[in-house]
Amino acid sequence: MTYCVGMLLDKGMAFMSDTRTNSGVDNISTFRKMFSWSVPGERFITMMTAGNLATTQALISQLEERTKAPSERKPSILEAPTMFQVANIIGTTLRDTIAARALTGPVAASPAPNFNASVIVGGQIAGMEPRLYLIYPEGNFIEASPETPFFQIGETKYGRPILVRGFESHMSFADITKLLMVSFDSTLKANLSVGLPLDLMLYRNDDFAPFHERRITADDPYFEKISDSWSEALRNAFHSLPDYELDA
């Protein structure tokens, strides 16, 4: 599994992903799930992937190849005129990648092998607003809006309650980072298939490059501090709630 969160903020965007991939519990590896491209002064694109690793690696390779070979006829995400077009290119490539594998795979396998993957992509192109999309395995996608300002993919449920209660789009980047760490810590504590290190990327509007990028490892002092003090803070929060009165 995987856990990735992308957020659309007033001041920019925030992305965080874990790096654990597993096929069963005894085949665990670390793979980067966050990829970004940037053209100084012109565009910035970050994407995060969840799902079948062969699918997501093939997807990234195809997108990379396209960005590296400008003579290629098909449209590239570095040439697309809008973020909508970028999402469209990624969605189509993702759908085709999954379809290609499904045809190759053993048809009668039971249960059917799952080549699915999903993607969060966010970015900004000069002269336009930043955009954040969630792309489904079918290739279609939805866009973040003030009502739904963040997307999660992968093992999303454990870390959702704190995001639902804590997220506000006007938060500072420091607070957003803290919120993401709490959400990831809750997930790590509950699910073995999501693991450290984490990748963090923060983007400020109209910068066309991330202004903060960091890999958070197991011995990261801030993450350790958050993880420890969150238990304590949660307990205090819990005890601050009104007591239940038992009639017996």
Add this chain to the structure above:
Amino acid sequence: MTYCVGMLLDKGMAFMSDTRTNSGVDNISTFRKMFSWSVPGERFITMMTAGNLATTQALISQLEERTKAPSERKPSILEAPTMFQVANIIGTTLRDTIAARALTGPVAASPAPNFNASVIVGGQIAGMEPRLYLIYPEGNFIEASPETPFFQIGETKYGRPILVRGFESHMSFADITKLLMVSFDSTLKANLSVGLPLDLMLYRNDDFAPFHERRITADDPYFEKISDSWSEALRNAFHSLPDYELDA
């Protein structure tokens, strides 16, 4: 979906379940998922069910019939000598119920209809310790222990982080009730398939009857207060954490 939690405490046991069942999002009903039997001074059994409603209703009906017809040859949960035997009877009945439906159903349906269900059962028989079991659709089961003192079934993920961090087996019944309400509130806020009212049952060791039983409806003042103040308390907890220092 469903959300049920059963807990083994130093002082007794606690059970909470929601009451929403749905088949799609436009076919929503309210059904009780918590059932209990008690023989004054001799035994107390509570069970909660998650999964296919037809399966769980058939399971309860069969268990009820058995308790009502003492001449019936098969063992009854009110006659079983130990809680282990009670769990065994429920597990076998559950497995047979699912198997009977699977044979009747359309074999070629795709995706295969899911008749699965799982059960949490807790109770005490005079002269023995209270026991808490989680029963799988296959009929096998596991028992709660000091290392794993609570079980969840149904939509378990949203409400798990607070249980993992907050639960202690020496907590008072009032604190346990508060903890359960926070866990259920986090789930209700995130998932439409879990819904009010909630059923609460508290059992004190060697009572052989619940000492507190309550249906928590949408206008329950305590639940409303918890739900409102938890948002505030979480925000305060969040702000009490050390700040992330951005180098930019």
